[in-house]
Amino acid sequence: MTGGVHNLLLRVLPERERGLLLANAERVAFRKRESVDCGPAGHECVLFVESGMVSVMREAAPGLAAEVGMIGWEGLVGLPALLDADDTLHRYVAQTQVEALRVSAASVRALMASSEAVHALVLRLAHCAAAQFAATAFANAAFNVEARLARWLLMAHDRLPGGDIALTHDMLSTMLSVRRASITLAMHELEGAQAVRGSRGLVTIRDRAKLIAIAGASYGEAEAEYRRLIGATPATGHLAPMPA
Amino acid sequence: MTGGVHNLLLRVLPERERGLLLANAERVAFRKRESVDCGPAGHECVLFVESGMVSVMREAAPGLAAEVGMIGWEGLVGLPALLDADDTLHRYVAQTQVEALRVSAASVRALMASSEAVHALVLRLAHCAAAQFAATAFANAAFNVEARLARWLLMAHDRLPGGDIALTHDMLSTMLSVRRASITLAMHELEGAQAVRGSRGLVTIRDRAKLIAIAGASYGEAEAEYRRLIGATPATGHLAPMPA
DNA sequence: CATTGCCAGTACGAAAACGAACACAGCGCG
DNA sequence: CGCGCTGTGTTCGTTTTCGTACTGGCAATG
Incomplete structure (x- = not known):
């Protein structure tokens, strides 16, 4: 059992790793239109999204902004913290009510070091997130x-x-x-x-x-890449098999 | 000494790791406009670019294409292979004569497992590459x-x-x-x-x-992030302190 | 030296998207 | 119940970019 967890990343992990992550996870929520941050410095934790969606925005000035990516139940907010970076370039905005499981970045990184399953998953996630950004760049240029x-x-x-x-x-x-x-x-x-x-x-x-x-x-392409490398129940035809 | 190596990633690594990578590196070159691939399946190796520049292209159909990223002496071609992914979404094109050091992806991945320096560098590179894609998405949308x-x-x-x-x-x-x-x-x-x-x-x-x-x-922003997380001689004012 | 091919310059109307308004409708609130 | 706010529909002229085509120049080649 996945223990009522909706987040895809947690669901595809072996039970042991999922348990370790959930052990020090805290359930948090964000209101619609709220800025999604985490921790005082903003990068001390990771949010496994359980429901709702978060926009990854690039904002240079008021009125000079664009969305570059999107995160929901299939992903997490705070990937840069897992990639040895403090991300200052993007802003995360809840586009709906968002619920998530908050885990300290340090504990995820520790688990990356001890669990090959977690480590590989984070690497593949980094690839897929980049692929989504690239797809957005392509769409904005050519459509x-x-x-x-x-x-x-x-x-x-x-x-x-x-x-x-x-x-x-x-x-x-x-x-x-x-x-x-x-x-x-x-x-x-x-x-x-x-x-x-x-x-x-x-x-x-x-x-x-x-x-x-x-x-x-x-x-389509970036989404297929995500399904292929991270996994999803292909039953619904699209990425989201939203639980009841 | 960095042994005449121009590639930034190799230069910022400790001497031991650089030596191990160079030990089974092979110097290769690509002609201008040539497609840059590597190995029969295309993903068995990594190219540390020594000179020239490579475009990361997204191509859906003839005439329906756009560049989403750019790689030169500061980076490498084949990052997806290091992220546990076989990248089929992008095409790499040499925009100039390109010289690079080819290392098998397996040996880099082995070194990631044994060297924290290499591991952290690859993680930060993944972050910076994603930041560049995102910057391209932003530029294409808003400029x-x-x-x-x-x-x-x-x-x-x-x-x-x-x-x-x-x-x-x-x-x-x-x-x-x-x-x-x-x-x-x-x-x-x-x-x-x-x-x-x-x-x-x-x-x-x-x-x-x-x-x-x-x-x-x-x-500017993505470039600054690269400098901050990967490193570069800031002397020239821009990213490139091209050696003679 | 002449031919051939590639590359930049330019032209045209058409389409897409822009910036800045203004009018109206649904809906919550007093 | 009416007021006011928010969100949508719509308008104007303007700018950017498009698609397509033709021209002329530079350069390599034979």
Whole structure:
């Protein structure tokens, strides 16, 4: 048994390692739109996300920002602390209510040293996180707003239960670094294609296959890499087999 | 002494580890525009770049491609092999003549297990490579062609000796995933600002400070992170203290 | 020295995205 | 129940970038 743990990384670990991590884990929560940090210096612990989703943002100045990555139940916040780095380049923002298991970075690093399973998992995670950043770079360079929005919605859908994503056009425009009006436009195109339905502060996924078609090559490869190297139940077709 | 080795990663390692790596290293070269791979399956070895620069490309289809990262004397090609992954998502292309030291991935991984110095260096490298991908994602989302071109030229300048960069507008347009005509336009603006000079198949950096100003927040942070975590002689002001 | 191929410059209309507004609707709150 | 806030729809003109094409120059080659 995985002991009611939702986080994928913890679930794929052997029972012994999972037990050791859970032994000194603390359950924490973040409110929607809250900045997700951890510890006074901000890098003393790692958050295994249990539910909700966190955006990895790059912000150079007010109004000059973009999302570069996304983390949910399949990952953790604070990877740099495990890679011998104190990460100052990114900001983590909860896009929904987020629940997570907090473990000190030191204890994870200790376990990396003693457990080959944990060590290999962290290495593969580093690779997959980098692949996601690279995929975002590719998408931002080569795809229009509509495709990038479709990609974003798919990635959010992979990480959230049900088909509803609660956020405003304004938040989306910040992440994709485009105008809010451009989001409204693109949303209408997605709605016209019967791919999603929108209401005030809520987007409902209606036809995932259509979204994938619209996202084109901007979505899929990095996610497949994650499934292949970290693992996920492929039953649902997408990344997220959200437990009840 | 570092024994005439130019690669930064090898230079920052303790003499013992450097010696062990060099003991079974083989010097290899790649011609300009050549695909940089290594071994039959493509992932059995690691290339410590000695000179020249390699583009990390993402290619979904002919004409649908973008550069997501750049590697020179400061890094290595084949990081995924050290992260327990077989990387199939990226293609590595030599943008200049490239010389490198080839070491089997297995021997580096063995050294990671026995040497904490090597292990920590690889972890930090993984972090910095991810930071570069993220910086590219940010630049592609939030900056125009002129700034992105300035950023690219700066990154190339950091990795090449002298102020000359030999490549065509066509190659640049492929990397930035824009029209060739847009590169010509942006180049003219950079020339107008006295930042660079262009001739047939050659760009000459004329005023690095002006380029940095034009690149704005798209350039600098990831590079500083690299310097801070991996190390570089800060003497030259930029990343590259290219040996004679 | 002439031919050939690559490379930069330039032109055109079209499409996409921009910045900055303003109008309206849903919804919570007093 | 009405007020006000927030979020969405929509507008304007403008700028950037696109796709495509044609031109002319430089350079290597025979």
